[in-house]
Amino acid sequence: MRILLMAPTFFGYRDRVRDELSHLGHDVECVDDRPSESVSFKSLAKISYRLIDRQIAEYAMSLREKVAAGEYDLLLFMGGMSFCFTHDQFSSIKSASNARFVAYLWDAFNNCERFGACRDLFDIIYSFEPSDCERYGLKLRPLFFSGAYDGLPLVPVGGFTYDACFIGSVHQPSKFEAISSICDNLESRGLRVFRFFFMPSKSAAALRRLTNPAYRGVEFSFESLPAEKVAEIYARSKAIIDSPQAGQYGLTMRTLETIGAHRKLITANPDAVLYDFASRGDVAVWRGEGSIPPDFFETPYRVLPDEVYRGYSIETFVRTLLGDEPAYEGYEKGN
Structure with a gap:
């Protein structure tokens, strides 16, 4: 399977998931989920994405071109509040490909305003937050531990x-x-x-x-x-x-x-x-x-x-996002 993995770089989560996908035999390419990791971009984003929408629009266009040319089977987004695209921008990206779009959120849904506006563009959405899964009809999937x-x-x-x-x-x-x-x-x-x-x-x-x-x-x-x-x-x-x-x-x-x-x-x-x-x-x-x-x-x-x-292993986490594992069922079983 050819996969485009869209996620921020912090804490190495993206690299670990990429490596596991590759280990499972998939062809993986990574892109950032926003046009810049600079302090100035992040600071303006916290105030309002409208202050940097031109930069975001240019990045969305470049991603659309990549998706159109990439022949991807799956676009996998992992992240949360750093999702920066408007509905029109992300709809343009999705329309450029026949790939399946899957998302994983590691932030509370209420903190992901722009992602929330684009939720209809994903085929399935997983979240680490049980209350969000119940409220918005998402699939519960905790994060993972790797072999460290x-x-x-x-x-x-x-x-x-x-x-x-x-x-x-x-x-x-x-x-x-x-x-x-x-x-x-x-x-x-x-x-x-x-x-x-x-x-x-x-x-x-x-x-x-x-x-x-x-x-x-x-x-x-x-x-x-x-x-x-x-x-x-x-x-x-x-x-x-x-x-x-x-x-x-x-x-x-x-x-x-x-x-x-x-x-x-x-x-x-x-x-x-x-x-x-x-x-x-x-x-x-x-x-x-x-x-x-x-x-x-x-x-x-x-x-x-x-x-x-x-x-809770990274292998099971990745296989779940790919649809190769059954739904997570480990919640509400503790004493």
Whole structure:
């Protein structure tokens, strides 16, 4: 199958999906879902796409030409709020090809205004957000874990260095406040916590410190940790800490990485316990002080059935989007 994969480049999600599609024998070509990844373009886009519609229109025309000449069997869009095309622009792209159009959303539908206006142009739409699937008739499909954490020992040689760890971006205030509360609470109980708070830039950190007291006095990093270092920290930690962004309850990529790493999960997402991977009690929901029971750290991680891990693997994720796997059924099965 010849596939055009349209997605943003951040966090390497697109590359991982491309590599898996290629591994399955498909011919894959990648394009960005917007004409520029520059700071100025992103800043104007946050204000209004109308400020950059000329640039978007030119990019839509170039994509139309690519689709018309490419003889693609499938156009696969993965993303969310970065979808920038108007209905007329994307309709022109779709009319240039007989390809099947499939979309996967990893942002809440309400945050994807322009995508919402184009939803009728896709043959099928998957989303990570259960409430959006119910409200808009989308197909539920959580994100995936890749093979980065295959082979991590259930207990490292010499024992665990940390009881819990957090490694991630904290530019979104409600997420940062939840993560900080969890870390502070665990440390106040004498537990060992590793924190790595990533900020995309020093100017972003300065703005947050200026506008939100919670950010003041906190040390941030402006370069992400290498993947091998993340794996090392995960291997030495009993549990991984996570929180979704405000208004979202779909599973984050960090939650899926936790499953792949065979580690316990502490999350501010109450929906996490409704999934089949939570069935053995290794998921704790943060609801404030006292919500993480002491024995959560005392009991060992309980390995899940193979079919549960397979359900969240990148292979199953990709095969689902291709229509080669049955619909995801792991939601509302947790205890």
